Amino acid sequence: MSTRLTRRTFLTTAVAGAAVAGFPLPLRGQPRTFKIGAVHPVTGPLAEPGQACRLGAQMAVDAVNAAGGIKGKGGLRLELIVGDTQTKPENGRVEAERVVSQGAQMLLGSFDSGSTAAMVSVAQQRRVPFLVDIAAADPITANVAKSVREGQQKVQYVYRNFPTGSSFGRRAVQYFTEIFAEVKVTPKRVVLMYCNDLFGQSQSRGFLAAYKAARPAWTLLEDEVIAWPEPPSDLSTEVSKLKSLKPDVIAPITRPASAQLLLPEIRKQRVESLGIVGPGSPGLYEAGQLAALREDLEYVLTSVPWANFKNPKTNAVAEEYRKRSSGKTFDTNSGYSYDAIFVIADVLERAAKLDDPDAIVDALRKTNYTGGLMQYGGPVVFNEIGDNPNAIPTMIQILKQKPVAVWPKDAALEKFAFPRPKA
Amino acid sequence: MAVGLTLIFGVMRVVNFAHGDMMVWGMYLAFLLATRAGVDPYLSFVVCAAALFGLGVVVQRGLVDRIVDAPHEMQILLMLGVALVLENLALLAFGPEPARVRSPLVRLTWELGPLYVDVARLVTFAVAILLTLALWLFLFRTELGRLIRASADNHYGALVIGVDVRRIYATAFGVGAACVGAAGALVSPILPFQPVTGLSLSVTSFNIVIIGGMGSLVGAFIGGLLVSVAESLGAVFLTPSLKELFSFSLLILILLFRPAGLFGKRVP
Numbered sequence: 001m002s003t004r005l006t007r008r009t010f011l012t013t014a015v016a017g018a019a020v021a022g023f024p025l026p027l028r029g030q031p032r033t034f035k036i037g038a039v040h041p042v043t044g045p046l047a048e049p050g051q052a053c054r055l056g057a058q059m060a061v062d063a064v065n066a067a068g069g070i071k072g073k074g075g076l077r078l079e080l081i082v083g084d085t086q087t088k089p090e091n092g093r094v095e096a097e098r099v100v101s102q103g104a105q106m107l108l109g110s111f112d113s114g115s116t117a118a119m120v121s122v123a124q125q126r127r128v129p130f131l132v133d134i135a136a137a138d139p140i141t142a143n144v145a146k147s148v149r150e151g152q153q154k155v156q157y158v159y160r161n162f163p164t165g166s167s168f169g170r171r172a173v174q175y176f177t178e179i180f181a182e183v184k185v186t187p188k189r190v191v192l193m194y195c196n197d198l199f200g201q202s203q204s205r206g207f208l209a210a211y212k213a214a215r216p217a218w219t220l221l222e223d224e225v226i227a228w229p230e231p232p233s234d235l236s237t238e239v240s241k242l243k244s245l246k247p248d249v250i251a252p253i254t255r256p257a258s259a260q261l262l263l264p265e266i267r268k269q270r271v272e273s274l275g276i277v278g279p280g281s282p283g284l285y286e287a288g289q290l291a292a293l294r295e296d297l298e299y300v301l302t303s304v305p306w307a308n309f310k311n312p313k314t315n316a317v318a319e320e321y322r323k324r325s326s327g328k329t330f331d332t333n334s335g336y337s338y339d340a341i342f343v344i345a346d347v348l349e350r351a352a353k354l355d356d357p358d359a360i361v362d363a364l365r366k367t368n369y370t371g372g373l374m375q376y377g378g379p380v381v382f383n384e385i386g387d388n389p390n391a392i393p394t395m396i397q398i399l400k401q402k403p404v405a406v407w408p409k410d411a412a413l414e415k416f417a418f419p420r421p422k423a
Numbered sequence: 424m425a426v427g428l429t430l431i432f433g434v435m436r437v438v439n440f441a442h443g444d445m446m447v448w449g450m451y452l453a454f455l456l457a458t459r460a461g462v463d464p465y466l467s468f469v470v471c472a473a474a475l476f477g478l479g480v481v482v483q484r485g486l487v488d489r490i491v492d493a494p495h496e497m498q499i500l501l502m503l504g505v506a507l508v509l510e511n512l513a514l515l516a517f518g519p520e521p522a523r524v525r526s527p528l529v530r531l532t533w534e535l536g537p538l539y540v541d542v543a544r545l546v547t548f549a550v551a552i553l554l555t556l557a558l559w560l561f562l563f564r565t566e567l568g569r570l571i572r573a574s575a576d577n578h579y580g581a582l583v584i585g586v587d588v589r590r591i592y593a594t595a596f597g598v599g600a601a602c603v604g605a606a607g608a609l610v611s612p613i614l615p616f617q618p619v620t621g622l623s624l625s626v627t628s629f630n631i632v633i634i635g636g637m638g639s640l641v642g643a644f645i646g647g648l649l650v651s652v653a654e655s656l657g658a659v660f661l662t663p664s665l666k667e668l669f670s671f672s673l674l675i676l677i678l679l680f681r682p683a684g685l686f687g688k689r690v691p
Contacts, residue, residue, distance in 0.1 A: 048520040
């Protein structure tokens with residue numbers, strides 16, 4: 001039997017062939033993109049910082065693309081695939097799985113330590129390099145580094161550009177000591193208060209441990225630490241306890257909701273002290289908190305990761321952020337997520353190839369990035385655990401209703417006011 | 424707030440899981456009135472109560488009415504659904520950050536010897552007593568109140584004597600919602616709130632209502648006092664982060680020894 005090429009068969013074959021060949025055309029027509037899965041708590045109790053992270057990351061992606069994408073890779077554009085943990089730790093894993101299935105080649109996230117830890121397993125199992133933009137708990141990177149060291153896993157895919165819980169504590173004790181020394185006071189009764197959730201516990205533990213290790217001249221009432229359940233409905237009893245301790249300095253670790261109860265209560269019960277100095281927590285500097293608490297926040301000091309406003313680029317980005325968020329401050333959350341995208345862009349420029357996750361990890365390990373907008377103690381680098389030792393907090397103070405960097409000295413925009421001036 | 428919950432349950436045997444979220448809407452309404460129109464929450468609570476009355480009637484007529492006779496799990500699903508919708512609408516409308524209404528009263532404290540009395544809390548407490556009293560008068564001294572109680576006692580009996588039970592239910596749900604609307608406005612200067620606050624408010628009010636006795640007004644009032652005193656004493660004598668242990672232990676004790684609550688009637 002001979003196969004004759006009739007006009008009809010020729011036409012059908014040609015049309016079918018053209019259809020098959022033509023189908024991917026729309027896809028081929030688009031510029032290539034590198035997909036980053038950005039998972040944050042955009043709804044639920046942590047929605048406010050989570051939304052800040054997402055917007056910060058999106059702004060950075062827009063900026064990278066507007067500047068021509070990843071130039072070393074033919075102008076490759078970045079694309080975010082966003083995920084929402086709904087502030088439930090277990091969703092960290094679910095959402096990470098989802099964005100990876102949708103083609104995410106790197107992961108970014110996720111603000112709270114619980115869901116970040118859940119994302120780590122996806123990163124390690126599916127070999128997706130994961131840059132933690134925000135999450136302080138030490139074990140997130142330390143556990144992976146340990147299992148790689150012990151040979152249970154081959155490659156570490158998890159890296160973090162954010163201070164760790166223990167480094168927060170050490171820096172806070174250091175800043176307390178330096179600030180007290182600068183004004184020549186030696187408080188004998190520093191009272192630590194904290195919100196009793198995972199974050200508050202690890203922050204207070206880190207602070208206490210660092211205090212014990214440093215043995216500074218000032219005295220923390222180690223046995224009189226006051227904790228409250230978060231979110232609290234009333235803090236009057238906690239504050240009367242505080243008052244009975246006759247504090248020289250009040251050191252609160254708050255969340256936004258508890259700060260809104262704590263500070264007015266301290267004023268109402270007329271607790272006298274040299275000042276309020278936070279070891280590091282949200283709730284004491286955000287625009288919304290300032291609007292609600294006003295003069296109760298004046299002169300409050302707190303140690304937080306902060307943007308470097310001496311850098312003119314930071315001010316430009318902060319202004320854009322203010323517009324795109326309808327009036328919010330460019331702060332810890334938006335800032336670290338913004339920097340994370342630029343670190344990723346820098347890594348992609350240097351990576352030998354992008355279809356091999358291990359090549360991306362190689363480039364990640366060799367990072368030495370100096371373009372960050374946050375206040376760092378040096379360039380962004382990753383140590384053997386996968387953390388950036390140069391990610392440090394800054395002591396800020398509310399002065400004339402604005403948060404201002406006041407310590408360490410080279411980051412300070414203004415001189416701090418401590419002890420708190422009498423009204 | 425608990426008074427409103429107990430009213431809705433007492434009349435319709437419907438457990439309003441959206442209670443806390445309705446209260447949050449009362450708070451945001453007070454917030455809007457305070458920031459946009461400059462009305463103090465201690466005055467605007469009347470407006471908030473009226474608005475929530477409307478919301479309550481709409482929810483009852485539109486949704487609850489269809490499932491009053493359905494099994495309890497259907498009601499729970501529906502009310503949880505309403506709660507989710509209300510919470511996320513608040514998230515859309517107002518954003519996630521905690522808000523707080525500023526009132527000049529909040530800055531005041533009276534010094535009574537070694538004690539500091541918070542004027543805002545005192546006023547809130549006083550208004551709450553007045554409102555509970557007014558509700559009691561409404562239920563026990565007016566014709567409509569009598570009809571509400573009649574429908575609560577015996578659904579079919581009320582139908583037989585010609586009561587428009589559907590209308591009564593809508594009114595009762597509305598009045599219950601109005602109570603939380605007023606409560607929301609009254610505590611908005613004291614308690615910072617965000618869209619997710621609703622759940623913890625619902626849990627607290629369930630605790631109060633179960634301790635006091637489902638469906639009992641006096642019970643709800645006494646239950647509220649007991650829970651708050653238990654929490655304060657717990658914070659003083661143990662560490663403050665364990666204070667909720669006290670109120671919920673109280674709940675377990677009540678469930679073990681007086682399952683109907685302190686002032687509840689035993690269901691035959």
